[in-house]
Amino acid sequence: MSNKIKNQEILFSPGSTYWGDVWLQFKKHKGALLGAIIFFGILITVMLGPYLWPFEPNAIDIRSRNQGPSLLHPFGTDQLGRDTFSRMIAGGQTSITVGLAAMFLSLVLGTCIGVIAGYYKRLDGVLMRFTDLFLSLPLLPLLLLMMFLFREPLSVSYGPEKGMFILIVFAIGVTSWMPTARIVRGDVLALKQREFVIAARSIGSPDQKIIIRHILPNILSPILVSATLGIANAIITESALSFLGLGFPPDFPTWGRLLNDAVDYLQLHPERVMWPGLAISLTVLSINFLGDGLRDALDPRIRGR
Amino acid sequence: MFEYTVRRLLIAVPTLVIISLVIFLVLSLAPNDPMAQVPLTVPPEVKEKMREALGLGQPLYVQFWKWLVQFFWIEPQVLIDYFFGTNYSEDKLRVISWQTRAPVMDTVMQRLPQTLWVVGMSYVVAIAISIPIGIYSAYKQYSIFDQTGTFITMVGYSIPPFFTGPLVIVIFAVYLEWFPSTYDTLHEVNNWESFIIQLKQMFLPVMVLAIQGTAQISRYMRSAILDNLNQDYVRTARAKGLSESIVILVHVLRNSMIPVITVIALNLPLIFGGAIITEQVFKVNGIGQQLILAIYANDLPTIQTLTFIFAFLIVFFNLVADVLYALLDPRIRYE
Numbered sequence: 001m002s003n004k005i006k007n008q009e010i011l012f013s014p015g016s017t018y019w020g021d022v023w024l025q026f027k028k029h030k031g032a033l034l035g036a037i038i039f040f041g042i043l044i045t046v047m048l049g050p051y052l053w054p055f056e057p058n059a060i061d062i063r064s065r066n067q068g069p070s071l072l073h074p075f076g077t078d079q080l081g082r083d084t085f086s087r088m089i090a091g092g093q094t095s096i097t098v099g100l101a102a103m104f105l106s107l108v109l110g111t112c113i114g115v116i117a118g119y120y121k122r123l124d125g126v127l128m129r130f131t132d133l134f135l136s137l138p139l140l141p142l143l144l145l146m147m148f149l150f151r152e153p154l155s156v157s158y159g160p161e162k163g164m165f166i167l168i169v170f171a172i173g174v175t176s177w178m179p180t181a182r183i184v185r186g187d188v189l190a191l192k193q194r195e196f197v198i199a200a201r202s203i204g205s206p207d208q209k210i211i212i213r214h215i216l217p218n219i220l221s222p223i224l225v226s227a228t229l230g231i232a233n234a235i236i237t238e239s240a241l242s243f244l245g246l247g248f249p250p251d252f253p254t255w256g257r258l259l260n261d262a263v264d265y266l267q268l269h270p271e272r273v274m275w276p277g278l279a280i281s282l283t284v285l286s287i288n289f290l291g292d293g294l295r296d297a298l299d300p301r302i303r304g305r
Numbered sequence: 306m307f308e309y310t311v312r313r314l315l316i317a318v319p320t321l322v323i324i325s326l327v328i329f330l331v332l333s334l335a336p337n338d339p340m341a342q343v344p345l346t347v348p349p350e351v352k353e354k355m356r357e358a359l360g361l362g363q364p365l366y367v368q369f370w371k372w373l374v375q376f377f378w379i380e381p382q383v384l385i386d387y388f389f390g391t392n393y394s395e396d397k398l399r400v401i402s403w404q405t406r407a408p409v410m411d412t413v414m415q416r417l418p419q420t421l422w423v424v425g426m427s428y429v430v431a432i433a434i435s436i437p438i439g440i441y442s443a444y445k446q447y448s449i450f451d452q453t454g455t456f457i458t459m460v461g462y463s464i465p466p467f468f469t470g471p472l473v474i475v476i477f478a479v480y481l482e483w484f485p486s487t488y489d490t491l492h493e494v495n496n497w498e499s500f501i502i503q504l505k506q507m508f509l510p511v512m513v514l515a516i517q518g519t520a521q522i523s524r525y526m527r528s529a530i531l532d533n534l535n536q537d538y539v540r541t542a543r544a545k546g547l548s549e550s551i552v553i554l555v556h557v558l559r560n561s562m563i564p565v566i567t568v569i570a571l572n573l574p575l576i577f578g579g580a581i582i583t584e585q586v587f588k589v590n591g592i593g594q595q596l597i598l599a600i601y602a603n604d605l606p607t608i609q610t611l612t613f614i615f616a617f618l619i620v621f622f623n624l625v626a627d628v629l630y631a632l633l634d635p636r637i638r639y640e
Contacts, residue, residue: 031456133323135571136623138615140578141596145331145608148600236465240582243467244597256467263471263586266486270475277468285463292459 032293105173114184431518439526461520570626
């Protein structure tokens with residue numbers, strides 16, 4: 001009797017499914033757990049903030065300009081009296097949305113190129129040379145160049161903010177898919193020799209079916225890890241572009257832009273640099289920890305320990 | 306070994322040509338007229354010359370060929386003239402900056418040393434700090450040193466240079482006033498005191514870049530050492546009665562350096578990218594700052610040349626990494 005109950009407990013314990021196992025291992029990594037909590041905290045603050053916070057990010061109140069932190073304005077106000085906290089929320093929204101969208105684009109590109117290179121031997125050489133070429137491109141100069149050249153035509157056709165958003169997401173996506181492609185290719189090469197793939201092919205499954213049903217689910221874990229690192233990379237790149245003044249238009253706050261504006265007041269109001277800088281660093285740090293924990297949790301060789 | 310190096314060199318040349326094609330295509334695909342923003346004060350005959358230099362109005366491949374000739378044929382001649390006093394390059398069209406109306410390469414040659422000094426110094430500092438940290442934290446895995454070290458490198462890895470830059474300015478230049486916040490570009494080193502001043506003004510930019518480098522390299526160093534510590538040859542070396550320091554610092558370190566060297570070379574693009582930002586923050590007159598200035602001024606020839614120089618530096622250091630790799634690991638040469 002008691003044996004039966006015990007068996008049932010094992011059967012229904014959270015460790016009995018694949019994602020349950022992953023979760024159990026993930027919980028053990030304290031840094032990753034904390035990273036996840038902080039990242040989702042920032043995400044929720046940034047997404048819900050505009051509905052709860054009374055100040056508009058672009059509302060100018062010249063009488064209360066250059067204030068330090070107070071109860072009314074917890075992060076102070078800038079040189080035009082705009083509330084820094086609401087600007088931080090608005091900036092975070094842009095930065096994180098850009099990060100997620102660019103990560104998604106680079107993931108799709110990287111996975112496609114990696115799967116095709118790994119699966120079709122004829123295209124492998126060409127695609128990998130192509131990847132190597134992209135890896136030796138000077139990325140930041142090239143990104144700056146793209147921003148500079150395509151900014152005006154895109155803002156004319158889509159409006160300044162939307163055009164810039166499309167441009168930044170596209171530019172970051174096109175220049176950051178290479179690590180994903182390499183990892184995916186390696187994994188696909190190994191999977192292709194496994195029995196279940198050979199079996200699927202021997203019963204006559206078409207290539208697309210094999211890729212979608214058998215290959216993609218098995219390379220999910222490296223893709224997930226790349227995804228977390230991709231968000232961090234995209235947020236840093238977007239902020240770098242905005243910091244150099246080649247990102248979003250000046251009245252449109254992003255974290256990089258706010259940092260850039262704050263550097264002008266470095267001598268007088270050094271605390272202003274802290275908010276956007278800390279926000280970027282904390283977000284990236286928590287995502288990196290999240291990615292680290294996810295990598296350990298998704299690796300079955302480590303999970304047993 | 307020689308054959309391997311030559312083979313790698315032969316791969317690097319087409320890579321560079323394709324990269325220059327990519328840069329060229331990005332520039333020419335831009336929908337606006339490259340000459341639209343040239344000031345009206347530029348006389349028409351000069352404008353005509355600029356058009357001719359760019360090959361505007363002619364097919365794309367002619368434009369590309371013109372740039373290749375200017376960059377790879379005429380500019381080296383200028384260099385030879387400079388060193389040997391000959392005059393091969395007289396009356397030939399050079400790549401002229403639209404901003405300064407002077408050859409781009411002249412400005413680059415004035416500015417390149419600063420960039421290389423700052424990037425090079427920061428990399429040397431980063432390597433010197435990160436290798437001992439990596440070795441010790443791998444050797445004492447899960448100790449307090451290892452755990453704080455891993456945390457600190459993760460933080461250093463996550464904080465971008467455009468935040469560490471202002472941060473160290475606030476701490477070391479505004480509050481403590483130890484170092485100047487900007488780089489004095491006119492400063493000349495001719496005696497001991499001016500050398501100290503030069504060191505001081507280089508300290509902050511080098512530190513910002515070194516933080517980034519240290520974080521990356523020490524993470525790789527740690528995992529490379531960890532991979533090697535459980536190998537059979539380590540047990541053999543210990544069984545022979547070698548002292549622990551020789552086992553770690555000679556046997557393990559040499560084998561662990563192989564992947565780390567690749568990472569050191571492959572991370573250089575990132576450091577050069579960081580240098581663009583650092584030069585902007587500390588007002589160092591390097592080629593990164595020149596690139597930003599050229600972009601703001603719509604100075605196409607300079608942008609093209611500088612982007613290509615960055616590409617060249619990256620390809621060059623990748624080549625160095627490959628050769629070093631082959632030097633350290635004989636198995637690589639016989640692939």
